[in-house]
Amino acid sequence: MPRPTRLLAAGLLPFLACGLAAGGAAAQGTAPAGPPGTRPAGPRPAGPTAPDPAFEAARAAFEARPEAERRAVQDALVWAGSYNSVVTGAFGRRTYEAIGAWQARDAGIKATGILDEPARAALLAAGEAARRAARFTIAADPATGLVIGIPERLLPKRTRLPAGSRWQSPDGRITLDTRAFAPGSIDLDGLFAQSAAATPERKVTYTLKRPDFTVVTGETPAGKFYIRDAAGPSGLRGFSLSYDKASSREMDRLVIAIANSFVPFPDETPTPPPRPAVAAAVPASPVIGPPAGEPVGGTGLAVGPRRIVAVLPAACPGPLAGGAPARILRRDEASGLALLDAATPPGIPPVLAPAPSPGEAVLVLAVGADGPSVTPGDLAPGGVLAPLQPGAAGAPILDRSGRLVGLVARLPAKPRLVAGVLPPLIHPLVGADALRAVLGADAPTASAGGTSPLSAGVIAGRFGKAVVGVRCGGAG
Structure with missing residues (x-):
């Protein structure tokens, strides 16, 4: 079975950033779904302009589902390591190729881009299992007011920062920081200039600047980083994720999940899709009270x-x-x-x-x-x-x-x-x-x-x- 494609190499982060920026339109374009020089598994169109019956059949099957189910499939594909873009429920070339890649690589079935009921259930279960294994929890950060997903298994250490919070791995090689700035303390242009500054030890591989948010990605000799900031009536809020290259195989996927979960201003902006229904559950344990005298x-x-x-x-x-x-x-x-x-x-x-x-x-x-x-x-x-x-x-x-x-x-x-x-x-x-x-x-x-x-x-x-x-x- 082929090894999974690593999704967030330096050349791929721009596609994720653009997809999250455009709210789905750019995310469903025809840009490649893997690093430069790779060809993602899954069905391909017959040509840039010729009608593609297989693609259109897959689109029809996908769009026949309710929006919540479509988003759940994309979310599961992220966790399965097949989808590298924003979760919107909209069908496009990336979703088509991601389904085909998962079918061929993980399910061992023909890559059609169409999920029948057994395959869809298997995909949702696989995505849910990966999410649970990471102990991925969507939480409100009381230090900043933003909402973000935290892979708690990898980042169990939490400390308070002067302007946010920090989650970190026990060895300090993976760090997720949140930050917030009051209105007037710094503008988005100034924060972007700081984030995009390059040094001999810090290579910036991609930048995106829009009126209300910015994205900066890059590498150091030993690691990678992803920075996203957003502007709103409450000021500026954002997060940065840095990790060593030795953890790339797992963290490249988690960057997508974290970026998809990020909501800088929860009362003003929609956020992550509902999680897919759990296919199977462990039977309930009996409800037992705490030992006598122990605080509850x-x-x-x-x-x-x-x-x-x-x-x-x-x-x-x-x-x-x-x-x-x-x-x-x-x-x-x-x-x-x-x-x-x-x-x-x-x-x-x-x-x-x-x-x-x-x-x-x-x-x-x-x-x-x-x-x-x-x-x-x-x-x-x-x-x-x-x-x-x-x-x-x-x-x-x-x-x-x-x-x-x-x-x-x-x-x-x-x-x-x-x-x-x-x-x-x-x-x-x-x-x-x-x-x-x-x-x-x-x-x-x-x-x-x-x-x-x-x-x-x-x-x-x-x-x-x-x-x-x-x-x-x-x-x-």
């Missing part, structure tokens, strides 16, 4: 002034919300749902959703050690299917319109890892009916947006400030 940590949701809803165990001495004392006003012993009187964060509460449908895509907005994070999942019989991390007990489950479906019930005391990775599990949830019963007049009913689908980044930006860490046992 989880997530609470502000539903109004001095009102926080959370899921707490039966015995919860000295509850804290955001590190401050909280008082239990009402609770439902059966579900553990509790309404707290406590200082509340400034976020807007989501409105309650109507009855959800099994299989519906949802987002879990939880508070972890590093602030709010967004975990995509799916509603399943018995709960929500998602790879939730510690701290997600009581986290709000939001539909794709940003409406509150329910809260995550308590997690297993000892989450089961598969190959060192927390897999998707079915976690019980506390539904909207139980929420209404406990909240009563405190149920969030104020308008919080329409029913149009929202991106993960917009939802994180809109409701991330409404979640707060909660804890029992009097511990901070």
Whole structure:
């Protein structure tokens, strides 16, 4: 079987940058999908102007799918190492060639550019497995306000920078930095000039400058880098990713995923596509309470002034919300749902959703050690299917319109890892009916947006400030 083409060599980063810039139009052009001198696997047109029946048949089959499914296929192709451009759901030459490349290289079937149901399911499963293996989490960066995907397996170290955050590998050879500048402190032209400066030890391989964003890529003797900055009413926000060439085989793919996930201004800009539905899941572990006397940590949701809803165990001495004392006003012993009187964060509460449908895509907005994070999942019989991390007990489950479906019930005391990775599990949830019963007049009913689908980044930006860490046992 041929070795996978390395996607982000110096000659290929321009295509990614242009595709992300143009929002899909340029990304679906006829530029080659591999480094100069290579010919990507997959079907090719008969000529530059002659009609291509195979291409048109593949286009028709692809465009017959709903947009969410088309985007999910492109996202899976990114994770499979076959697609090197922006995820839009639009079909073009790159998508056609990427499907053909995956069919021939990974699936061992004829490269037609058309995915039948078994092949599509296999591709989605492969993409999801790669994403889970990287522990790729779309998270709001509290230091800058931007939203970005973090491969947490590779970048477990996090530190605060003067103007952003840093995620880094244990050996320091891979670094992802975010940065933000207040309006008037520096303009985009000045920041671009700094990023594009070349030195004898720093070769700039590509630059792109538009009125509202810039991209700079390049190499050093031992590594590669990718820098992207964007301008908006809130100032400038961006990120830089640098990694050594020894890690290129994995990081070249992750550059695409990170760039596709980047949302500089979540309330103003759409963001990454919904993740594909998980083809298979590990059976749920039993819900077990923590050992007696051990502090309990989880997530609470502000539903109004001095009102926080959370899921707490039966015995919860000295509850804290955001590190401050909280008082239990009402609770439902059966579900553990509790309404707290406590200082509340400034976020807007989501409105309650109507009855959800099994299989519906949802987002879990939880508070972890590093602030709010967004975990995509799916509603399943018995709960929500998602790879939730510690701290997600009581986290709000939001539909794709940003409406509150329910809260995550308590997690297993000892989450089961598969190959060192927390897999998707079915976690019980506390539904909207139980929420209404406990909240009563405190149920969030104020308008919080329409029913149009929202991106993960917009939802994180809109409701991330409404979640707060909660804890029992009097511990901070």
